[in-house]
Amino acid sequence: MSILVNKNTRAIVQGVTGQAGSFHTEKMLEYGSQIVGGVTPGKAGTNVHGVPVFDSVHAAVEKTGANASVIFVPAPFAYDAILEAVDAGVALIVVITEGIPTWDMVRVKRLTQQSPVTIIGPNCPGITTPGECKLGILPGYIHRRGSIGIVSRSGTLTYDSVYQLTQLGLGQSTCVGIGGDPIIGSSFVDLLRMFQDDAETEAVVMIGEIGGTAEEEAAAFVKAHMTKPVFAFIAGRMAPPEKRMGHAGAIVSGGHGTAVEKLAALKAAGVTTIDSPAVIGATVKDTLARRGSLKVS
Amino acid sequence: MKLHEFQAKKLFADYGIPVPRGIVASTPAAAKKAYTKLKQLCRSGKRSADAFQCNVKVQIHAGGRGKAGGVLAASSAQEAGALAAKLLGKRLVTHQTGPDGLPVRRVLIDERIAVKRELYLAITIDRQVAQPIVLASRRGGMDIEAVAKDDPKALMRETIDPFAGLLVYPVRRLQAALAIPDALARPFHALITGLYRCFSETDASLVEVNPLVETTDGRLLALDAKVVIDDNALFRHAALAKLRDPSQENPLEYRASQIGISYVGLDGNIGCLVNGAGLAMATNDIIKLSGGSPANFLDVGGGANVEQVTKAFQIILSDRRVKAILVNIFGGIMRCDWIAQGLLKATQSLTVKVPIVVRLEGTNVKEGRALLTGTKLPITSVDDLGDAAKKAVELAR
Numbered sequence: 001m002s003i004l005v006n007k008n009t010r011a012i013v014q015g016v017t018g019q020a021g022s023f024h025t026e027k028m029l030e031y032g033s034q035i036v037g038g039v040t041p042g043k044a045g046t047n048v049h050g051v052p053v054f055d056s057v058h059a060a061v062e063k064t065g066a067n068a069s070v071i072f073v074p075a076p077f078a079y080d081a082i083l084e085a086v087d088a089g090v091a092l093i094v095v096i097t098e099g100i101p102t103w104d105m106v107r108v109k110r111l112t113q114q115s116p117v118t119i120i121g122p123n124c125p126g127i128t129t130p131g132e133c134k135l136g137i138l139p140g141y142i143h144r145r146g147s148i149g150i151v152s153r154s155g156t157l158t159y160d161s162v163y164q165l166t167q168l169g170l171g172q173s174t175c176v177g178i179g180g181d182p183i184i185g186s187s188f189v190d191l192l193r194m195f196q197d198d199a200e201t202e203a204v205v206m207i208g209e210i211g212g213t214a215e216e217e218a219a220a221f222v223k224a225h226m227t228k229p230v231f232a233f234i235a236g237r238m239a240p241p242e243k244r245m246g247h248a249g250a251i252v253s254g255g256h257g258t259a260v261e262k263l264a265a266l267k268a269a270g271v272t273t274i275d276s277p278a279v280i281g282a283t284v285k286d287t288l289a290r291r292g293s294l295k296v297s
Numbered sequence: 298m299k300l301h302e303f304q305a306k307k308l309f310a311d312y313g314i315p316v317p318r319g320i321v322a323s324t325p326a327a328a329k330k331a332y333t334k335l336k337q338l339c340r341s342g343k344r345s346a347d348a349f350q351c352n353v354k355v356q357i358h359a360g361g362r363g364k365a366g367g368v369l370a371a372s373s374a375q376e377a378g379a380l381a382a383k384l385l386g387k388r389l390v391t392h393q394t395g396p397d398g399l400p401v402r403r404v405l406i407d408e409r410i411a412v413k414r415e416l417y418l419a420i421t422i423d424r425q426v427a428q429p430i431v432l433a434s435r436r437g438g439m440d441i442e443a444v445a446k447d448d449p450k451a452l453m454r455e456t457i458d459p460f461a462g463l464l465v466y467p468v469r470r471l472q473a474a475l476a477i478p479d480a481l482a483r484p485f486h487a488l489i490t491g492l493y494r495c496f497s498e499t500d501a502s503l504v505e506v507n508p509l510v511e512t513t514d515g516r517l518l519a520l521d522a523k524v525v526i527d528d529n530a531l532f533r534h535a536a537l538a539k540l541r542d543p544s545q546e547n548p549l550e551y552r553a554s555q556i557g558i559s560y561v562g563l564d565g566n567i568g569c570l571v572n573g574a575g576l577a578m579a580t581n582d583i584i585k586l587s588g589g590s591p592a593n594f595l596d597v598g599g600g601a602n603v604e605q606v607t608k609a610f611q612i613i614l615s616d617r618r619v620k621a622i623l624v625n626i627f628g629g630i631m632r633c634d635w636i637a638q639g640l641l642k643a644t645q646s647l648t649v650k651v652p653i654v655v656r657l658e659g660t661n662v663k664e665g666r667a668l669l670t671g672t673k674l675p676i677t678s679v680d681d682l683g684d685a686a687k688k689a690v691e692l693a694r
Contacts, residue, residue: 076532101530102422103500106459109427139629139660154575156627160658160682163627180574183427209575212424235578238563238585239594242393246559246574246596248529249424254442259582276586277579278683 001200002129002174003149003191004092004118009133011068012037012060012090014081016048020096021072024137025049028070031134036064057081057088068092070126070135078122079104086117094135095121095185102248105183112185119185123247125155125177138162138175146171148284149195151188152207153180153214153249157235157277161207164281170288173201180209180247188218196226203229205284206271208262210236211250215262223269229291231284232266233274234259298526301356303405304540305522308499312491314506315484316519319407321356328353328381331406332374339408348372350409353380357399358545360523361391367401370409377406400544410518415508416475417441418489420496423456429496431455431463431489433471437508463493477511484517499537500530549593549612556608558597565590567693568613568622568651570606572597572631580625583682589690592619606639610647621693623685624655633657633665644674652677652692656685 011028015021016038026049028035037060038048044055054060057069069090073081078097085093100122112119120127126136130143137155142163148170152158158177165172176191178184188206195201204226208215215234222230237259239245241252252258263273274283300308303321310316318338320331336349355367362368367389371377381404390398415437423430433453436444445452453474455467468486477485488509496504505523512518531538543551553560559574563581567589571577574596581591593616597609613622626636636657644653652675657665669678677692679685 099529101500102527110459156573157575157579159629160627182424235575238581243561245578245594
């Protein structure tokens with residue numbers, strides 16, 4: 001088991017003929033992901049790394065039976081691309097695109113509120129279930145199959161943390177980057193719920209950032225519903241107020257969204273908080289070993 | 298992107314929101330003329346024995362101007378000119394600007410209003426529910442964050458469905474919450490509808506009226522105006538994008554943003570060069586944990602090439618407080634040997650006198666590290682992030 005993606009996931013790539021779309025299509029194929037089609041309006045009939053290109057998501061889904069889509073479409077057109085995938089009945093949409101206007105995501109969220117679709121991102125690195133499927137831009141080699149679930153708001157910091165775990169012999173069930181924007185398709189709570197319900201996942205590492213209240217909501221969820229051990233690192237303790245730290249969502253505003261507040265809430269919920277980004281893997285390993293619940297393969 | 302008050306008021310006026318009459322001036326002579334013109338506009342031929350009074354308000358991208366001496370009153374054209382001369386070309390420090398303050402390049406000469414009471418009205422996006430939200434309070438003119446903290450009940454919230462738009466019943470509730478008299482129900486409805494249209498049509502992340510005033514002669518007026526536009530949406534608002542005022546931004550931050558690098562100046566002496574926003578924040582954190590202090594946050598971006606790395610170095614090196622540099626790269630798609638080549642080129646083309654600690658991890662890490670050993674440059678290659686931070690802190694002392 002795993003969450004969101006596995007060896008049966010059949011994905012299309014929207015924006016497949018673009019530079020990033022084409023490059024990562026190849027990387028995903030190399031990883032062993034089933035990339036069954038691509039979409040770029042006006043490019044039907046061509047192919048990218050052997051993947052057939054269609055004019056519309058509807059056509060791609062009809063011909064390939066795809067149940068997931070990875071979106072690399074440029075920000076000005078991403079709103080339309082997401083809704084096209086929703087309309088075509090794609091169950092899982094992973095939005096890699098960075099710089100989508102907040103209002104567009106407000107509308108996407110409202111339109112998909114009653115729909116069974118799962119949206120991950122935008123501005124995220126994607127999802128990997130090690131050894132089965134990688135959708136997005138995470139480097140493949142950092143992973144190893146195992147029982148730790150990862151959910152994170154950042155990109156390279158996620159790679160670093162995952163790689164720390166892998167080097168210590170701790171594999172992952174699924175790694176999910178949920179994105180660094182103020183409004184995202186799936187929250188920490190959504191992913192924590194999936195990991196709690198996943199038989200393979202034995203512990204969860206969450207990597208948060210300053211800004212917003214998503215980590216506080218996660219803390220409340222952990223307290224009320226999680227029986228599995230949860231670890232957390234929050235980036236941005238040093239961040240001065242009112243300064244956006246790269247990610248559109250990472251801003252301490254009006255005294256809210258500080259790392260201190262988030263860490264306190266998580267600690268109170270029984271989460272093991274980690275102070276230094278250099279010891280994320282080591283802390284998980286030591287803590288699980290002490291509890292006698294560690295399986296290192 | 299922040300707008301100046303005079304730009305925001307112009308935008309408000311375009312959406313039918315009543316604002317005081319005012320004229321912007323960038324020289325003392327223009328301020329004098331503005332006084333005379335404003336007097337004509339406001340008096341419109343009516344005679345009065347009293348001297349006409351106006352405000353001279355500095356235009357900077359920060360609040361707290363009044364308390365900091367940036368809003369003054371003038372009773373003659375001479376005085377308006379003299380006050381403008383005093384304010385223009387200076388830097389004003391408020392509680393929101395930081396110790397360096399912000400440069401005053403313009404003043405707004407606007408009419409003084411006889412105020413009966415001050416209210417607060419704003420629209421922003423509520424991240425938690427992913428919908429627009431109207432915030433309103435009877436305690437206007439104050440720091441609204443302080444109000445929200447001491448007296449949360451004094452801040453009313455109305456979530457808005459982005460597709461339904463602003464309906465009448467929440468406006469009625471807001472009217473009641475703000476104790477707007479029935480005689481002003483229509484103007485209030487028009488004002489808040491205009492404000493919501495302004496918010497949604499300009500892709501704003503905040504529109505704020507603080508204070509919204511009820512005047513002694515029974516009108517509603519936006520006495521101040523704050524508008525922040527979503528940077529990600531500027532591609533579809535060409536006219537608004539032109540209103541950007543780089544003089545109000547940190548010069549290094551502005552320079553970095555022009556070349557696709559996220560840079561934020563901090564107070565310390567360790568320059569940081571990192572790929573990825575989360576990792577960049579975490580790098581600042583670990584420097585602090587190791588007893589040092591970062592000079593900046595810098596995310597060189599996911600697709601960084603030799604050129605980007607060189608430019609990032611230039612930006613870090615132009616900060617004279619920097620005593621050491623910590624480079625922290627996790628090569629994912631980005632290969633560590635490319636980064637190392639970039640580093641070498643950058644440091645060769647620039648005169649680098651401060652020590653550089655480099656921590657590389659990820660794709661082609663061996664090749665990357667090999668490139669960095671045996672150079673004559675002041676580069677120390679460290680494998681572990683914790684050790685790298687300690688080393689940088691030590692070298693910066």
